[in-house]
Amino acid sequence: MSKNANTYELIYDIVRKIPKGKVTSYGAIGKCIGMGRSARLVGWALKSSSGENIPAHRVVNRKGILTGKHQFSGTHLMQELLESEGLQIVDDQIIDFEKVFWNPMDCLIK
């Protein structure tokens, strides 16, 4: 008996379930998979997800700031992607972050 599911797979699975026009935070995902406060792992996993079909641009820190936009191709690509989904971003920060925040627990509740 052992969990074959790697932490990265769990994170990828959650991020893939993020609906369009919504965003979430690293800590929320980390907590959702049972990591508690190791939100750093989520960021690390997402960075490793570079090349995967993961909408990592929908994942931001708890303040709603695009902390990892520099990891994306180009500089404002992440911002443009989010704006393209109907989000408003000013000074690298998402406006009405609470309103566009998607709870990863939603995929577990169902």
Added chain:
DNA sequence: GGCGTGACTTGAA
């Protein structure tokens, strides 16, 4: 096998 780093979070001063 140990140390440092990293797209974070939370609490306390």
Added chain:
DNA sequence: ATTCAAGCCACGC
């Protein structure tokens, strides 16, 4: 209210 510091887990060398 803002700022500082500590905690956390996984990966790379």
